Structures are given as C-alpha cells and as structure tokens.
Amino acid sequence: MTRTLPAAPPSPPSTVPVTPPTPVLGAALDRRDGPVKTSGQARYAAEVPVPNVTYAALVHADIARGRIRAIDPAAAEATAGVLAVLTHLNAPRLKPTPPVSMLNLATMVAGTRVNYLNTDEVHFDGQPVAMVVATGLEAAQHAAGLVTVDYEQLPSVFDLAAAAGEAAPVRGMPVGPASGGASTGDAAAALAAAAFSVDLSFTTPAHQHNALEPHSSTAVWDGDRLTLHESSQALDWQRKHLAAKFDVPVADVRLISTYTGGGFGGKGSVWAGTVLAALAARVVRRPVRLMLSREGVYRTVGGRTPSIQRLALGATADGQLTALIHTSVTRTGRVGGLPEQVTSCSRDLYAAENITVDPRTVPLDLLPNTFMRAPGESIGTFALESSIDQLAVELDLDPIELRLRNQPTRAPMDGRRRFSRHGVGDALRRGAELFGWSERDHRPGSMRIGNDLVGWGVAAAIHPAFEMPATVALRVDDGGGVLVRCGFQEMGMGTATAVAQLTAHTLGVPVDRVRVEYGDTALPVGPMAGGSTQTSSITAGLLRAAERLRVALHRLERRSPDSPLRGTRSSSVRLREGGLYGPAGGTGLGAILRRAGRAELTVRSGPDTGAGALAGQARFLAKLVRDGRRWVKAASGAQFCEVRVDADTGETRVTRWVGVFDIGRVVNAKLAAGQLRGGIVMGLGMALSEATLVDPRSGRIMNPSLAEYHVPVHADVPPIAVECLDEPDPTMPLGVLGAGEVGITGVAAAVANAVHHATGRRIRDLPITLDRVLP
Secondary structure: OOOOOOOOOOOOOOOOOOOOOOOOOEOOOOOOOHHHHHOOOOOOOOOOOOOOOEEEEEEEOOOOOEEEEEEEOHHHHOOOOEEEEEEOOOOOOOOOOOOOEOOEHHHHHEOOOOOOOOOOEEOOOOOEEEEEEEOOHHHHHHHHOOOEEEEEEOOOOOOHHHHHHHOEEOOOOOOOOOOOOEEEOOHHHHHHHOOEEEEEEEEEOOEOOOOOOOOEEEEEEEOOEEEEEEOOOOHHHHHHHHHHHHOOOHHHEEEEOOOOOOOOOOOOOEOHHHHHHHHHHHHHOOOEEEEOOHHHHHHHOOOEOOEEEEEEEEEOOOOOEEEEEEEEEEEEEOOEOOOOOOOOHHHHOOOOOEEEEEEEEEEEOOOOOOOOOOOOHHHHHHHHHHHHHHHHHHHOOOHHHHHHHOOOOEOOOOOOOEEOOOOHHHHHHHHHHHHOHHHOOOOOOOOEEOOEEEEEEEEEEEEEOOOOOOOOEEEEEOOOOEEEEOEOOOOOOOHHHHHHHHHHHHHOOOHHHEEEEOOEOOOOEOOOOOOOOHHHHHHHHHHHHHHHHHHHHHHHHOOOOOOOOOOOOHHHOEEEOOEEEEOOEEEEHHHHHHHOOOOEEEEEOOOOOHHHHHHHHHHHHHHHHHHHHHEEOEEEEEEEEEEEEEOOOOOEEEEEEEEEEEOEOOOEHHHHHHHHHHHHHHHHHHHHOOOOOEOOOOOOEOOOOOOOOOOOOHHHOOOEEEEEOOOOOOOOHHHEOOOOOOOOOOHHHHHHHHHHHHHOOOOOEOOOOHHHHOO
C-alpha cells in the first residue's frame, strides 16, 4: 500500500529542489543481477578464477551402517596427477561438532555430527570415506573410483513406517516456528461427540534438493587464514562453524558467495563437501575445488523428511469446528537432522474449540534430513487442507465457506495472542472471484471436457514470519550517492534489488543512486537466507542504520550558519527526498557533507563482534520470545487449482492456477510474483511427481538424478496468476512478512482436492501418480 508524503515547504537555494516523490517501494523493477546472469558473466563458486587450483573427488560409502575394516588407496595414489588421497588413517584431526544451542545460532547449520575422514564409522550410505586431490578434475574422479574399501556391516533401519512405533515426542524450540506438541481442551472427546467428523491418514515421501547450481566449494588457505568461495545461503553461520571445526579465529575465515544458484534450504547447512574441500586445501597447500555431481548432492546433502500424518476433524451440523487432531511422525538421522514443524499449521489456521497437535520423530540410518522450502508447513498443509476439503464434502458445504466460517480472531491454542495479519479470508474471497469459483459444480465427476474429467480445488496457505539478526552499513558520499553493505546472500530472489528499493524508500533517494554490496563475510554480518526472513531482517537493520544516519547528519548540519536546520532538535528532522528536512526546509545529503568538508559518512546498525554483538543477539532472542507470546505472525494465502484427469489413463495435468497471498508490504511486485510462482511450481512437483526412492535393503537412494527424480518442467506448469493483498504488517519492519515459502504451502492439497472433485477419489499419499488415481 503506497503512502503519499506531504509536500515539503519551499527551500532556500542551498537545499535540494523539492519534487513529488516517485514511489519506489512495490515497483516492479528488473533484477540488478539479471544482465550478468543471462549473459553468462556471473561467476559461481566453482567458476571463480584461482591460480594453481587443484580438484577433489569424494569416495562414498556403499553401506548404511558399519565400520571400515580396511581401505586401500594405492591404485589411486599411483594415478598420474594425484596429489593426495585422504582417509581416516591420514587426514588431519577436526574439532567435534558442537550440539545445537539457541545461544549460538550458528550451531544449527551443522548438516551432520560426523567428523568426516576422522572416523572409521559409517553412519549412512554415501558418507565420504576417502577423498582424492589431483591437478585435474578427470584425474581426481578416475582415481576416486580406484579406492577400495572393506566394511563390517551393522544392522540398519530405513523404513519410517516400521519404526514409527519408536517415535518420540518433539520438544518445541523456545523461539521461532512452533515445532512441539500442544493441546487445548479435550480434542479426542470432542471428536467422538461431533455431529460430523473425518479421521484420515496421510503419507508424504522424502524429497531431494535439486538447485540449478549443485553444491560447490573453492578453498584457499593463506597460513591459518581460510578463504572459501561457497554456494551458500548462510554465510556467517557457516563461517563460524568452519572456524570451530578448524580451530581458527572466526575473523580468519572468509566466505564469499556473490551468486548462489538456488538454495531452498539445502545450502543453509555445512555438508561434507564444504568441510573436506577446506581440509584438502590445508593438506596439499594449494587451492582445492570440489564440485558435487547431482548424485553427490543426493548422497551427501540432506533433503525433506518423509511423513506419516493423522488428521481428524469434528464439526457441528453448521460447519463449526469442535475438534482438530493433527499428529505426525517424521525422521531424522542418527547423526543429525532437526524436527520439522509439520503440525504448526494446525495451531493457527482454524478456530477449533479443542485442538491437539502431536509431532514425533524417529532416527533412522540415513543421511540426516534438513531444511527444504517451508519445512513442515508444506507437507502439514497437505493433510490439514485435504481433511478440511473432505469435511466440506461430508457437510455438503462449499469448501471455501467452511474455511470462512472457521477463521480465528485470536490464536486458537491459547485465545490470547493476536494475529498481526490474518489475510486468509480476504485471500479466499479474492481468489474465488479471480478463479471463477461460483461456476463450480460441487458434485465430484460432474465437470468434463471431452475425455477429461475436470476438477477445481482450493487450499489455504500459511508460513510463519520472524526476523534474524542483521547488521547493515550505510555510506553517503558528497555527491548524494548511497552504498549499502551487508553480507546477505543472493540466491536468485533479487535480494540486492529489493534492498536498493528499501534503501531508496527509507532515505528518499533515487533508486539508481543506491549501490549494494553483499555475499561476503568481510561485510557486516547478514542473516541466513532461510525461513523467509532475509528481507525483513535486512530491513530491520537498514532502519536502525538509517536512524543513526539521520542523527549523524543532523549533528553536522545543525551548526551550519545558513542551514534551515540550524538550531533544530534531532527529533524534528526527517530523511526524505534525498535530504534531511525540518519544519523550515532541508538540505541534500551531499550538500551536508560538502558543507562539513567531508567526502563521505558511514554508519552501522550495530556491531558484529564482541560484547556488543552478544548483547544484540540476546536482545534479538528476547524479542522473539516476547513477540511469540503476544503475536501470531505469518504470511498466508489461498491456492486455487484446476486439473484435467484422463478418464481412461488417469493422467493428471494441472491446467490453471490462481494464488492470492498476504505477504505484508510488497517490496517489488515482479520479484514477489516470481517467488510465489516458484513456490507453486515446487509444490506441483511435490503433488505430482517428486519422491526419493530408498532401497529397503541397503538404504541407498535409487533415483539420484534428474532423469529418475522428476521435478516439474515447463510442460508441467500451467498459467499461474498471482496477486498480493499488499497490506503492511504493523509488527514487522516496514510491514514486510516474507514471500519465499508461503507459495509452496497448500499447493499439494489444492491439487489433491481438485483430483477428488474430478474423480471422487481422495488421494492421501503423495505423489499423485497414475496408479493412485485409477480406480
């Protein structure tokens, strides 16, 4: 929502000319990184030119659990060009991985607890058990295939369903998304007494990360100082993790990630390739480049956990929810992995009188799971929104109307916390209008085009919103230009463009006068690009820096004899329209510096290190706790889907999509639409094709390539219409909630609901393949 600023009073000649401001926040500007990426000029972690670089290749374990009896690197060592073969017998010792602690957020980015090449133990199929370093890539890969390993195998467990009885309750994190169990009222009794009820089970498979750029690392040591070019979405936390692993000061580790070709959570943690590239470079005393193949990513980088879910709903005859029970069983690895907030969506979406959520996890002998776009909410909404749809069928009530009748005004679990924004109802109504929902015949199988059964489905979307610590530096020069410096990540979302727009809006300067530096831990500490928090976190830091800039400029200008700001109080002046303005007029940013005899002025939102940084993190955690007790903050929306199902073959095609979202203030309309569409497309893969197939005998992933693991291609993607409500959230910096993950939530349910409408068959196991659609 654009706010028109009042016109400034007439200014004396020494001030900037006053012109009506051109709204920049929300404008659909092109991405600044577009030209270098589309022309091939952008350099990624494996493309950075480094003198004297060598190449590394991994040797993967082919058992899931056991010990190495013997390993023979002789043939590999004899290969021309090989510089070293590292195994547990000769690799330098690494420090152990510290346990996860909210007092040290960097501990959350350890992909596993394995000290790679420091142990003879094998904990999952694919674990690196040796590494070859050579002068050429082909030599390294060939030699890796010559290393022979003899194992003692131990009993292993891979089957989630078989192990589900051993699952333990999840303990909720003290801050951030609600991941633990909770209950209000007596949901079981209310379900038994309900006039109408559904009680359904659902399963979702494991999913793998398939970013356009596979994981890559280029490591360079200069004495005990490490520079790592890395495909990363958590630069600062990964730097701290590596400093602890290699027992060097954090200041002596520098990570650079100017461009990252997609992350989606998989590049938020430190995996084997990153650690071992740095280890190898230290051993051979030359730069080392390690590039994972697609299969290498599947075998060493975690993905989304599978799930088994139960969703039970009870309601009165007029559709008022009286009971909601949501349970889940997911997995971790025995050497790492975090529980996912699968049931969190059931805490906040609907105003049931009695609610129980009970998430549980069980460790398996597999590569630990990790963050993957909307971890928890993406699969949790599949069960919740499919069940809401089935309840609407039982009630003979329109599924949108059922959802609207149960919109909460306070947090359903406690009745106290308020919603900072709750746009689900508005999104449902607007989406129904755009989609033409009123034309839907509610009877399953009633809509047909030729041999195709046509179905329309709907689902609600939700994803929590919060902030992470971020430091932003602002530099203004005597020409009125602005430089923003922050070590955030650019993964294809257009963050640098959005930050330029946010800065231009905050300072009132033209957006083309703003430069942005990012992607380097030598810059002020940026937030992880995860949890849809990066933009809101940077915005919070930017606002703090802008306030310090306002105060610093006023100190310079208030003493100038011919300034309209002379003698004014700091509280009476504002940054706007390229200058600093008070009641009697203002002066341009560059003019203030020139009059003070300064070429530039730099301010920071806060310190990165020392006691000040620790105090800042403590304040951040305290704010998360306070906000969590007072507010429910979430981006939300509504997904509308049309499918056509071939009546003879069961082939299912999504032919039309409409999504309406409440993501708070829209920073850039084009970027926001791209993020939301990308989430929807990823959700289509979840709904229709994606599944990790694990050999039940060995624990090995059987489809470790894009030839066998099927992500959506252009032919699978329908026209996708996206609209945002664009209403600022009053509790978030500049009203920004985040758009990266809410787009995937609800997608699988909308597709499944459309398939039910087309065929009358309720699909409760993903993906929705031909065998599940056919009667």
